[in-house]
Amino acid sequence: NAGVTQTPKFQVLKTGQSMTLQCAQDMNHNSMYWYRQDPGMGLRLIYYSASEGTTDKGEVPNGYNVSRLNKREFSLRLESAAPSQTSVYFCASRDFRLRNTEAFFGQGTRLTVV
Amino acid sequence: AQKVTQAQTEISVVEKEDVTLDCVYETRDTTYYLFWYKQPPSGELVFLIRRNSFDEQNEISGRYSWNFQKSTSSFNFTITASQVVDSAVYFCALSESGGSTLGRLYFGRGTQLTVWP
Numbered sequence: 672n673a674g675v676t677q678t679p680k681f682q683v684l685k686t687g688q689s690m691t692l693q694c695a696q697d698m699n700h701n702s703m704y705w706y707r708q709d710p711g712m713g714l715r716l717i718y719y720s721a722s723e724g725t726t727d728k729g730e731v732p733n734g735y736n737v738s739r740l741n742k743r744e745f746s747l748r749l750e751s752a753a754p755s756q757t758s759v760y761f762c763a764s765r766d767f768r769l770r771n772t773e774a775f776f777g778q779g780t781r782l783t784v785v
Numbered sequence: 786a787q788k789v790t791q792a793q794t795e796i797s798v799v800e801k802e803d804v805t806l807d808c809v810y811e812t813r814d815t816t817y818y819l820f821w822y823k824q825p826p827s828g829e830l831v832f833l834i835r836r837n838s839f840d841e842q843n844e845i846s847g848r849y850s851w852n853f854q855k856s857t858s859s860f861n862f863t864i865t866a867s868q869v870v871d872s873a874v875y876f877c878a879l880s881e882s883g884g885s886t887l888g889r890l891y892f893g894r895g896t897q898l899t900v901w902p
Contacts (some may be wrong), residue, residue, distance in 0.1 A: 703889050711794070713876065713894035719886035729889070761830065767888050774818055774878075774890055776830040 673697055677762045677777030683694055684752040684784045692747040694762030697698050702767040703745035704774065705729075705737060708757040714761065721767060752784045788812065789879050791893035798867050799901050806862040807898045808877030814838075817880040819853065819860045824874040824895070833875075836860065867900045874898070 675696045684690055696703065701722045706714040706729075716729025718737040726737050732757060736748045745764075749756060759781050761772040790809045796803045810819065821833040834844060836853050844851045848865045864871055873894045880887065 704890060706892070711894065713791075716891070718887065719889060727888075759828070763830075763890070765890070773832040773835050775832075779828055781879040 673761055675764055675775050675777040677760075677780055680778060680780060682780060684749075684782065686753060686784060688752050688754065689748065689750050692696065692760055692762070692782075693744070693750075694746065694777060695744045696762075696764040696775070697743065698707070698764060698775065700764035700766045700775075701742070703739065703749045704763040704765075704767050705745070706759050706761045706763065707736075707756075708761060708779075709758050717747065717760075725738070752782075754784045756782065757784045758782060787820065787893070789877050789893035791875075791877055791896050793896045794894070795897045795899070797899045800868060801866050802900075803863060803865050804867050804898065804900075806864075806875050806877075806898065808860045808862065808893060810860065810877070810879045811857050812879060812881055814881045818880040818882075820878040820880070820890075821851065821860075821862050822876045822878065822892075824876065826873070829873075830876070833862075845855040864898075867898075869900050869902050872898060872900045 677691045704719040705717040708714050715731050720726045720739040723742045738746045759779050761779050762777040765774040766772045788811050817838045819836045825832045850863045852861045874897050875894045876895045879891045
């Protein structure tokens with residue numbers, strides 16, 4: 672059982688380049704999340720999708736777009752990368768119908784924008 | 786205002802000491818859920834415990850225990866007889882049950898725990 676799979680694990684981008692972070696879960700969860708983690712800031716929510724077909728902004732959505740492709744997949748796109756987007760990105764999923772279930776996290780993507 | 790506050794940014798203890806990590810949350814919902822996660826130096830996020838707002842019973846799991854007090858909106862985590870392997874960043878998180886925040890999962894900023902041998 673793979674759980675939550677994120678790709679890539681590491682990425683270096685030049686300022687202005689674009690890229691998409693991929694996330695897939697095989698637990699039939701309805702809710703998926705993208706967080707970024709920066710030193711001293713904890714996990715900040717970028718976007719989330721409470722269910723297939725819906726997406727909502729979190730605390731720090733600027734500079735990002737998301738696509739809930741289907742129930743399994745939730746991608747995060749950086750259209751024009753900036754050094755301020757250097758961070759570790761985590762995708763997560765949970766079964767919100769059961770509400771009290773924990774979120775399962777991917778291994779993270781370490782992104783550096785130079 | 787932050788919904789989850791972990792006031793302790795860093796804590797250092799010596800092995801075998803007991804240590805308590807504080808978590809204070811803010812919500813208007815009557816039904817909500819609280820979580821603790823551990824992030825070891827390897828970077829992955831490891832789920833430790835969940836608690837719903839109707840269950841104020843404290844929980845003990847080996848050297849770990851959790852004290853949930855609705856009266857003070859706190860969900861504190863204690864490690865008894867700490868070990869070097871407990872060194873990690875610990876996150877507290879809150880999930881609310883309805884309204885405009887449906888489905889969101891809020892995290893505190895984390896507490897870096899270092900256990901010295």
